[in-house]
Amino acid sequence: MGIDFRVRDFFYPLGIYRLRREFERTQWLSPEELSAYQGRRLTVVINQSYDHVPYYRSLFRKLGLRPSDIQGTDDLKKLPLLSKDTVRNGGADHVADNAARYGPVTYKTSGTSGSPLRFYLDRNAMILEFVYYWRHWSWAGYRLGDRFAELGSSYFLHGRGLCDKVSSWQPHLCRLMLNSNRISIFHARDMAGVIRKYRPKFLKGTASSVYFLALCFREAGITDLSFRAVFSNGEVLTPQYRAMAESTFHCPVLDSYGHMEGVVAVSQCMEGGYHINSDYGLLELGDPGDFPETDPTERRVIGTSLHNLAMPFIRYDVGDSVEVPTESESCPCGRTLPLIRVVHGRSEDIIVTPDGRFITSMFMIPEFVEGIRFMQFVQETETRLYVNVIPDGSCGEKWREELLSCVTKFVGEGMDIRVRKIAEDDIITDASGKTRTVISYVDAGC
Ligand SMILES: [Zn+2]
Structure with missing residues (x-):
């Protein structure tokens, strides 16, 4: 990242x-x-x-x-x-x-x-x-000062009063921030509206956030938006992700790792x-x-x-x-x-919230909460999310409140969030022995 x-x-x-x-x-x-x-x-x-x-x-x-x-x-x-x-x-x-x-x-x-x-x-x-x-983007024709859009969540989580906003324009950086935690069919028209208004030439985001933005635009019948290139990072760009983004945004996707x-x-x-x-x-x-x-x-x-x-x-x-x-x-x-x-590289599941949002950046939460050595999110049903944790013992139970507050910011009040302490042996791994941070048993359409 x-x-x-x-x-x-x-x-x-x-x-x-x-x-x-x-x-x-x-x-x-x-x-x-x-x-x-x-x-x-x-x-x-x-x-x-x-x-x-x-x-x-x-x-x-x-x-x-x-x-x-x-x-x-x-x-x-x-x-x-x-x-x-x-x-x-x-x-x-x-x-x-x-x-x-x-x-x-x-x-x-x-x-x-x-x-x-x-x-x-x-x-x-x-x-x-x-x-x-700068060099990578310039391979696709980017010049310093060109407008671009970026899908992300940290900026909105940390900024005062920004958590529920769909977008924020930063003229000093020529950047249109799009809130990746607000990607849903219901917000697609708002996001498309600001893209039309500020006309960014490029789009940057994690592979899954770019895919779900494209999917929601498709579902909402939005087909008129295009970029010169999309820059994907942070996760494995599957052929399905790439095909959806390239056909929706009418441009190549340049991947990076x-x-x-x-x-x-x-x-x-x-x-x-x-x-x-x-x-x-x-x-x-x-x-x-x-x-x-x-x-x-x-x-x-x-x-x-x-x-x-x-x-x-x-x-x-x-x-x-x-x-x-x-x-x-x-x-x-x-x-x-x-x-x-x-x-x-990284390949995580997506959390679908009860209000229809696709949360693609749950894997970032361990960065925000102190006192936890290991964290794993497991969505069992459309309304229930388990957070399995192994505390590091540095701050008693203080982490619990901080964790709940942070997870709620991502998934909203409608999700039943259950935090449970687990032992090392309870960590869920996939068939190849890899540990993923986000696991979902709910169909996200990908
Ligand atoms: Zn080459």
């Missing part, structure tokens, strides 16, 4: 300008030049980690390694994989002792398994995120190629035998920060997988950033 286009992002115009120029060049580099670019950035990250991050200093010493032993991507394998649990349990040991000089900001993500993770991103990471989005931790980014070009942004982070593919039950082209995603120095992640196991081509391929767009075939 990306961080993009907020006022704070414009605080570093010089850094943005420099990296933008760099990224305009690096997308066309030869494989050797790209590898050398990664190597240079990796050296900075490794030196910083060894000199200033307690976890890595201790790890290098334990393994008898010096920073000079990691000269390139091949040498990274001398270090072990970094799991989310290690980061979660290690706490401050993963933060550089000189982090303050890089302008760190705390972030919390729900991850893909209902267990929140806290970490720092620095100024360089913010600039990177902005420039990465990444995480707030900022270690890997994959984005789709107008020719349909899924490009690994090798200048953004270092994506290392896991061993071919990691998924013996499936296609041998499926490989684990392991990412290494190339820009964030306040809290670098090295060989971070993000918990997803990708399918890679059997031999190296080139993209008709001419960009040399390597290609993958398919991303197996």
